[in-house]
Amino acid sequence: MIASSIQNTLPQFALAAGESHAEAPPPEGHATLPGWEQTAEAFLFSVVDVGIALLALAFLMSLWRVLKGPTLVDRGLATDTMAMQVVGLAVLVTIRLRSLIFFDAVLIISILGFASTIAFAQFIGRRRAV
């Protein structure tokens, strides 16, 4: 029972990761899953759905700070926060779709956000004015 359920859930992201030796057929619905497993996955997916909405709201709040922010420092830190929220959305989509195509973006967006924050801080510091 346990082994068959693991074999049923594995191949989707094994295929997405580019491994060609996944020979098991894709799962035919989740009717064969044990009850606890089904419940836990449904709970996790509902948390992910709520989280996507919550992160979208947080993104809009940071965007409001970018548009309104009285100084350049506010705009810079709100932009950094927006980059991190995009990373969070990529993680949520990865969990929801069980595919790894968005997960490569996580490290890249965080590095780009850090570099842009440093560039912004250098700009403000050399300008000697906020």
Next chain:
Amino acid sequence: MSFETFTFNALTDIIAAIMLLFGLFFMFVGAVGVVRLPDAYNRIHAASMCVTLGLTGMLVAACFHLAAPTVVSKALATIVFMFVATPVGSHMLAKAAHHGRLPQWSHTLSDELTDDKNDPSCSVTDEVDLREEDVVVREADAA
């Protein structure tokens, strides 16, 4: 739904959901802090701290749900990078704001960097090390 069907996958999914709730809470609190706090220095605090904790929780949740080596290695690299990069970035931003003479909130209690800048026995100064090209640009602006 008997207890015999409580499998390893169910356990990891429940742990992932709990870590995801933890991360989402901190991400949303960080966004609320960015909007609501009165001062750019306070907003830097909210943004950096809450975003670091929140993304850590969400990446750990992804590790638990998709227990694949590629996911775990990339998530660990991202967590380590973020724990180094986010304090450095927010510190630089706060120092740039202080150099740009951003006024503080009226209820802020202390400003030790200004005290250090006014203290002649301290090595911190208000002067910025200007490079050659910056000096040239400033002279061109003044002329």
